[in-house]
Amino acid sequence: MKKNQKMDTELIFIIVSVLITGGLAINAHISNTKKDADLKNKTEEIIRLQNKLNKNSEDLIYAQNELLNYTTGKDAYGLVEILKISNNENGFYYQFYFSNETNYPLYDVKITLLNRNLIDQESLKKRNGLATLEDLKNYKNFNIGTIGGEGGGTSFGEMFSLKPDNLQDFLFSITSRNLSFSQQLKFIEKESVLLQATKLNSIVSKSNSKVKILVDKADDEFPGSIKGKVEWK
Known part of the structure; x- marks a missing residue:
């Protein structure tokens, strides 16, 4: 009886260990997935801000050129x-x-x-x-x-x-x-x-x-x- 009880205890320990390890692995996977999603969102936000900056720069250059054209007359006739x-x-x-x-x-x-x-x-x-x-x-x-x-x-x-x-x-x-x-x-x-x-x-x-x-x-x-x-x- 004691022998069987010892085996049951070892089995339970193994099962619990497996569950704990699996849980840690799942948590790690979830954590990594969340980090990947956060990184992706941050990358997309950086790209969006960069595109906006480029657009603003283009608008600024266009405005500067137009100001120069109105000052000089450009190719007006x-x-x-x-x-x-x-x-x-x-x-x-x-x-x-x-x-x-x-x-x-x-x-x-x-x-x-x-x-x-x-x-x-x-x-x-x-x-x-x-x-x-x-x-x-x-x-x-x-x-x-x-x-x-x-x-x-x-x-x-x-x-x-x-x-x-x-x-x-x-x-x-x-x-x-x-x-x-x-x-x-x-x-x-x-x-x-x-x-x-x-x-x-x-x-x-x-x-x-x-x-x-x-x-x-x-x-x-x-x-x-x-x-x-x-x-x-």
């Missing part, structure tokens, strides 16, 4: 067009209008106007359309100043009337803080309708005379217009 002001018993009055075609401001704008109709056209052709010092008597200068972006503009010069079917040809030299431009503008009144054609070139920088065409367009009914363009001389 403007265009001279003819604006119909009013009508009178002899027809309509018109005026030159300069508009900003971009979102950024144009600073320190100055416009020089040359009436190509007052220049000997044959002589002009021989010079490939280039004016000379002799033509300076036909120049007019206008200080425009600052023109805001997103639709900013202003009229300049005196109002004028046009004779029907009388083609006008003007050349404008436009300078601003960031770029310089040259624009040729032709316009004519036909049956009380003003038709225009214009070509705007940009000099890439004031230290680089490379020319870039920004605008080249014409009203469909403009004389000689083919698919919204004309041949420039």
Whole structure:
């Protein structure tokens, strides 16, 4: 009887040991699993915060670039067009209008106007359309100043009337803080309708005379217009 009792006691000890060991192992597994979950959550939180920091950095860089663009004008450019002001018993009055075609401001704008109709056209052709010092008597200068972006503009010069079917040809030299431009503008009144054609070139920088065409367009009914363009001389 004592022998059997001893065996039962040993068996119970073994079972209890196994249960304790297993319990410790389970607790250790649960503890490790919890630690892994906590580590994963912390890693995900670090990644989320890093992404937010990167996004904030990108927003800051964008804001700084936009501030610089609004300060310098970036690649903003403007265009001279003819604006119909009013009508009178002899027809309509018109005026030159300069508009900003971009979102950024144009600073320190100055416009020089040359009436190509007052220049000997044959002589002009021989010079490939280039004016000379002799033509300076036909120049007019206008200080425009600052023109805001997103639709900013202003009229300049005196109002004028046009004779029907009388083609006008003007050349404008436009300078601003960031770029310089040259624009040729032709316009004519036909049956009380003003038709225009214009070509705007940009000099890439004031230290680089490379020319870039920004605008080249014409009203469909403009004389000689083919698919919204004309041949420039």
